[in-house]
Amino acid sequence: MSTKSIPILLVGCACLALPALADDKPSLDEGKKLYRVYCASCHGKAGKGDGPGAGALKTPPYNLTWSSAKDDYLRQIIAKGGAAMERSPEMPPWAGAITPAQIDSVIIYIKTLRAAQ
Numbered sequence: 304m305s306t307k308s309i310p311i312l313l314v315g316c317a318c319l320a321l322p323a324l325a326d327d328k329p330s331l332d333e334g335k336k337l338y339r340v341y342c343a344s345c346h347g348k349a350g351k352g353d354g355p356g357a358g359a360l361k362t363p364p365y366n367l368t369w370s371s372a373k374d375d376y377l378r379q380i381i382a383k384g385g386a387a388m389e390r391s392p393e394m395p396p397w398a399g400a401i402t403p404a405q406i407d408s409v410i411i412y413i414k415t416l417r418a419a420q
């Protein structure tokens with residue numbers, strides 16, 4: 304076995320061994336996966352508001368690379384959706400789809416998109 308395959312095996316084992324914990328500990332990797340599944344369709348892969356579904360909306364999905372919103376605001380708008388925050392109802396609420404820890408993971412990830420502008 305080459306030494307290159309060892310890290311891949313270790314990552315694979317960690318995922319199998321820790322499914323119950325995945326939900327409790329917010330992480331960048333988890334956030335990236337969730338973002339790709341739930342958010343990129345509107346906000347775009349790089350967060351620029353240019354996802355494939357963006358054109359069908361009346362309100363442009365926010366360009367997240369421009370966002371300066373604080374964690375508490377992000378947590379609320381992601382959990383409760385745009386309408387609850389006096390923004391567009393086209394930003395859906397996610398509290399029923401993903402857990403608070405998963406929302407924190409997504410927040411870690413979307414904040415990395417800011418630096419990548």
Ligand code: HEC
Nearest residue numbers: 341342345362363364365370372385390391393394397409
């Ligand atoms: C159906 C399209 C759609 C999807 C899917 C979507 N959003 Fe949005 N989002 C929007 C729209 C539209 C706005 C702009 C609301 C406004 O400005 O009134 C928005 C706004 C936001 C904002 C506010 C940014 C700021 O700084 O003010 C955040 C944060 C956000 N979305 C995060 C997410 C996350 C995280 C996900 C995935 C869990 C997600 N959105 C999925 C459409 C979407």
